Amino acid sequence: MPGNDRSVDTVVREVCAACGRDPTRMLDIVRGVQRRLGWVPEEAVDRIAAETGAPRAEVAGVVSFYAFFADRPQGRIVIRLCEDVIDKLHGAERVAEALVEELGVGFDETTPDGLFTLAWTPCIGMSDQAPAALVDDVVITRLSRDRARQMVRELRGHGDPHRLVRTWGDGNNAHPLVRAMVENNIRHAGPVVLDGFERGRALEHALRMSPIEVIREIKIARLRGRGGAGFPTGMKWEFTRAAPGERKVVICNADEGEPGTFKDRVILTERADLMLEGLTVAAYAIGADEGIVYLRGEYAYLLALLEDAIERRRRDGLLGRRILGRDGFDFDIRVQLGAGAYMCGEETGLIASCEGRRGDAKNRPPFPAQQGYLGRPTSVNNVETLCCAARIVERGAGWFAGFGTKDSTGTKLFSVSGDCRRPGVYELPFGTTLGELLERAGADDIGAVQVGGPSGRMVGRDALERRLSFEDLPTGGSVMVFDTSRDPLWIVDEFMRFFVEESCGFCTPCRVGNVVMHDAVRKVRAGQASAADVERLRALAGTVRTASRCGLGQTSPNPVLSSLDAFPERWRRELRPARRDDLLPTFDPRAALRAAELLAGRSSTVFPPGEEDAR
Amino acid sequence: MSGTVTITVDGREIETREGRTILQACDEAGVWIPRLCAHPELSVYGSCRVCTCLVDGRAAAACVQPVRHGMVVESDSERVNELRRTIVELLFVEGNHFCMVCEKSGDCELQALAYRLGITHPRFAYMFPERPVDAGHPDLMLDHDRCVMCGRCVRAAAELDGKPELGFLGRGIHRRVGADGGAGLAGTALRGDDRVATICPTGALLRKRVGYRTPYGRRRFDHAPIGSAAAAGDGEER
Ligand SMILES: Cc1cc2nc3c(=O)[nH]c(=O)nc-3n(C[C@H](O)[C@H](O)[C@H](O)COP(=O)(O)O)c2cc1C
Ligand code: SF4
Ligand code: SF4
Numbered sequence: 040m041p042g043n044d045r046s047v048d049t050v051v052r053e054v055c056a057a058c059g060r061d062p063t064r065m066l067d068i069v070r071g072v073q074r075r076l077g078w079v080p081e082e083a084v085d086r087i088a089a090e091t092g093a094p095r096a097e098v099a100g101v102v103s104f105y106a107f108f109a110d111r112p113q114g115r116i117v118i119r120l121c122e123d124v125i126d127k128l129h130g131a132e133r134v135a136e137a138l139v140e141e142l143g144v145g146f147d148e149t150t151p152d153g154l155f156t157l158a159w160t161p162c163i164g165m166s167d168q169a170p171a172a173l174v175d176d177v178v179i180t181r182l183s184r185d186r187a188r189q190m191v192r193e194l195r196g197h198g199d200p201h202r203l204v205r206t207w208g209d210g211n212n213a214h215p216l217v218r219a220m221v222e223n224n225i226r227h228a229g230p231v232v233l234d235g236f237e238r239g240r241a242l243e244h245a246l247r248m249s250p251i252e253v254i255r256e257i258k259i260a261r262l263r264g265r266g267g268a269g270f271p272t273g274m275k276w277e278f279t280r281a282a283p284g285e286r287k288v289v290i291c292n293a294d295e296g297e298p299g300t301f302k303d304r305v306i307l308t309e310r311a312d313l314m315l316e317g318l319t320v321a322a323y324a325i326g327a328d329e330g331i332v333y334l335r336g337e338y339a340y341l342l343a344l345l346e347d348a349i350e351r352r353r354r355d356g357l358l359g360r361r362i363l364g365r366d367g368f369d370f371d372i373r374v375q376l377g378a379g380a381y382m383c384g385e386e387t388g389l390i391a392s393c394e395g396r397r398g399d400a401k402n403r404p405p406f407p408a409q410q411g412y413l414g415r416p417t418s419v420n421n422v423e424t425l426c427c428a429a430r431i432v433e434r435g436a437g438w439f440a441g442f443g444t445k446d447s448t449g450t451k452l453f454s455v456s457g458d459c460r461r462p463g464v465y466e467l468p469f470g471t472t473l474g475e476l477l478e479r480a481g482a483d484d485i486g487a488v489q490v491g492g493p494s495g496r497m498v499g500r501d502a503l504e505r506r507l508s509f510e511d512l513p514t515g516g517s518v519m520v521f522d523t524s525r526d527p528l529w530i531v532d533e534f535m536r537f538f539v540e541e542s543c544g545f546c547t548p549c550r551v552g553n554v555v556m557h558d559a560v561r562k563v564r565a566g567q568a569s570a571a572d573v574e575r576l577r578a579l580a581g582t583v584r585t586a587s588r589c590g591l592g593q594t595s596p597n598p599v600l601s602s603l604d605a606f607p608e609r610w611r612r613e614l615r616p617a618r619r620d621d622l623l624p625t626f627d628p629r630a631a632l633r634a635a636e637l638l639a640g641r642s643s644t645v646f647p648p649g650e651e652d653a654r
Numbered sequence: 655m656s657g658t659v660t661i662t663v664d665g666r667e668i669e670t671r672e673g674r675t676i677l678q679a680c681d682e683a684g685v686w687i688p689r690l691c692a693h694p695e696l697s698v699y700g701s702c703r704v705c706t707c708l709v710d711g712r713a714a715a716a717c718v719q720p721v722r723h724g725m726v727v728e729s730d731s732e733r734v735n736e737l738r739r740t741i742v743e744l745l746f747v748e749g750n751h752f753c754m755v756c757e758k759s760g761d762c763e764l765q766a767l768a769y770r771l772g773i774t775h776p777r778f779a780y781m782f783p784e785r786p787v788d789a790g791h792p793d794l795m796l797d798h799d800r801c802v803m804c805g806r807c808v809r810a811a812a813e814l815d816g817k818p819e820l821g822f823l824g825r826g827i828h829r830r831v832g833a834d835g836g837a838g839l840a841g842t843a844l845r846g847d848d849r850v851a852t853i854c855p856t857g858a859l860l861r862k863r864v865g866y867r868t869p870y871g872r873r874r875f876d877h878a879p880i881g882s883a884a885a886a887g888d889g890e891e892r
């Protein structure tokens with residue numbers, strides 16, 4: 040939709056004015072400017088800085104941080120093909136070839152007519168209907184070569200990505216505000232999150248209790264965060280409530296960036312009200328007057344639905360001033376759209392992003408509960424966690440704790456994808472075994488399973504009896520299945536590339552260490568590594584895990600470390616034996632001498648040709 | 655914020671005050687912890703991780719972590735120094751550091767740390783990135799090849815010189831210091847006599863025409879390793 044008919048100056052002025060010239064709204068401003076101009080030229084950066092009073096260096100820093108912002112001209116339509124492993128095992132590379140052929144340009148390039156830019160993007164949360172792509176904000180699922188070609192031809196004709204969607208998915212995917220071809224793929228609806236919900240019920244229950252009692256109820260239910268780390272939610276709320284500060288903030292983390300996770304997508308589509316109610320209950324318990332839903336840019340297609348749900352709640356007195364008539368309970372919610380950065384799922388990166396800044400992680404301490412969004416005590420909670428909280432208040436802590444295990448109460452939404460017949464969302468009690476889940480999903484041939492996404496762990500068949508829970512095999516939701524034909528080392532290679540691309544680069548171990556680890560994995564795969572290389576890799580992985588500043592770097596070595604644990608034989612098979620002549624086993628003197636021999640016009644006397652090197 | 659607390663660093667008891675970081679407490683007590691991004695005139699940052707210690711058995715950056723009474727810190731041990739060695743090696747392979755032709759040699763904190771930690775060569779392959787030099791400013795020069803992303807310049811310009819004109823661009827391994835939003839140093843109001851001109855620990859951000867005033871052989875780290883002055887109780891080193 041970009042048109043260059045308006046001057047940069049006018050566009051920036053209008054967009055900034057619509058955002059109150061507020062530098063904390065920088066993501067919305069940059070997005071707005073890009074929508075109108077097609078990209079963000081330097082002149083626009085200047086003008087944004089002038090309008091908002093933010094330093095120019097900071098504006099440029101933001102534009103360069105997010106994958107969805109362009110500091111170079113790009114096509115009028117941007118096609119981003121999901122490059123996740125799951126998409127690749129469903130043929131994303133063949134789709135890529137077709138796109139390249141049809142468009143006549145490669146990835147990260149723009150067609151000469153300025154119509155298309157082609158790019159790869161990490162998991163867009165559609166692993167259950169892969170291969171998938173984003174065409175601007177429009178999600179296209181189940182791509183094939185032919186469909187990809189057809190898509191490009193059509194777009195050349197009408198230029199409107201929305202018209203590519205002819206059939207709508209189930210449930211709210213067909214809602215007039217969504218109209219997406221996305222399928223929910225709810226394979227099993229459990230009693231907690233995916234059960235039916237009547238708007239306002241949980242909040243009514245909450246208001247019959249004092250805020251302290253609400254927190255106590257959450258604690259009795261032993262609710263733990265569903266976003267990955269598993270921190271006790273009641274404690275988090277209590278800290279935030281107790282922290283000194285006039286104004287407090289609750290944030291819903293709907294960034295869902297961990298590859299292979301798509302359960303929050305389904306909750307946002309079908310149970311947005313339950314999540315919003317959970318956020319409002321959290322606000323009541325904590326004493327917050329401000330709420331933010333941080334929605335990943337990939338889910339922009341759900342923005343209108345979400346904003347509509349918020350607006351209805353305002354109309355019904357469930358948001359705004361004097362909620363349900365309670366004096367002093369004032370609370371409202373805004374949605375902050377992300378712009379393509381896994382890092383912004385990490386809570387301090389997320390807060391920075393909400394403040395209109397780069398998604399670099401922040402130092403801890405101070406923790407968000409002490410000083411978060413704009414220095415205010417802030418509680419960041421996952422979408423599913425908030426749904427659970429609302430249910431606990433509605434139906435009681437005892438009821439909730441009746442599901443699951445001692446240390447992992449309640450149910451969990453698992454997103455299963457990969458080599459299985461029934462990929463999708465399964466809401467099952469914590470403590471369900473991995474084998475049971477995979478049986479339900481129709482995974483008959485199991486080689487490796489990635490539990491918890493790239494930052495989780497890779498396990499083999501011997502883990503099928505293990506229980507999905509915080510105390511045994513934890514996952515934020517992602518469960519990727521790979522059959523016996525898939526190479527674990529290929530998976531590790533792909534995951535390490537993901538971390539290299541997504542590291543914010545603030546700290547040394549994560550910024551540089553991931554690149555070195557990825558190179559080492561590729562060296563192994565190329566058959567050029569020895570046991571010593573792997574030991575060095577293992578040691579480096581330990582250092583990155585220990586010394587990184589945030590969760591991204593602290594978990595990025597996991598593909599290497601867990602696959603070394605689960606598939607040591609697979610690693611060993613690729614290794615070169617040590618050499619008898621004490622040279623590095625990866626050093627091929629004959630190959631190294633070749634160029635010099637050619638130049639000199641004679642052969643080496645130390646390593647004469649024909650003589651096999653003395654390994 | 656003025657309560658007295660005692661922490662133990664490598665077996666030695668240090669008395670300090672609440673609100674201090676481990677690094678500050680150790681500096682005041684003459685116990686040196688290696689560091690790169692931390693600087694006494696600048697806000698806390700925590701990017702290089704060279705100051706990593708084991709605090710009650712868990713890794714933490716000494717320049718970020720506030721002291722707590724009874725805290726036990728392990729700093730100058732083989733396993734901690736091995737961690738630091740790896741980090742410093744990563745910084746070397748990430749950039750292009752040709753010390754023999756670098757005007758900062760002998761005065762460079764990165765080089766000095768490498769010597770002090772006993773690094774003779776990195777165990778990882780050099781990345782040889784291509785990074786252009788920004789030499790357009792009359793009095794300053796930014797050689798990105800030698801940048802370790804410590805952010806000292808970014809903070810000094812904003813916090814000490816009141817000119818928030820430096821910032822980071824890009825992310826991950828593509829991260830780089832951007833002056834004037836990327837246009838270059840020449841477009842900024844930064845001057846050769848600003849504090850930022852001499853804040854860089856390496857030879858990345860340099861003042862022009864002064865590089866060889868102190869000849870090789872008579873520079874800060876030519877005679878005693880980095881950290882010696884602090885440990886000898888001569889106060890702040892730098
Ligand atoms: C790199 C990284 C990415 C993350 N992405 C997400 C995410 O997309 N969604 C999420 O809920 N939590 C994510 N987290 C975890 C959050 O930092 C945080 O722990 C969580 O949102 C807290 O909510 P919870 O207690 O309800 O789980 C991520 C963490 C890291 C280190
Ligand atoms: S900046 Fe320091 S480490 Fe880098 S080349 Fe110069 S002297 Fe050597
Ligand atoms: S230029 Fe120097 S001070 Fe600035 S970030 Fe790079 S190494 Fe640090």
Ligand code: FES
Nearest residue numbers: 545546549589592
């Ligand atoms: S950049 Fe995030 S952990 Fe280092």
Ligand code: FES
Nearest residue numbers: 689702703705717
């Ligand atoms: S000195 Fe502490 S992280 Fe750099």
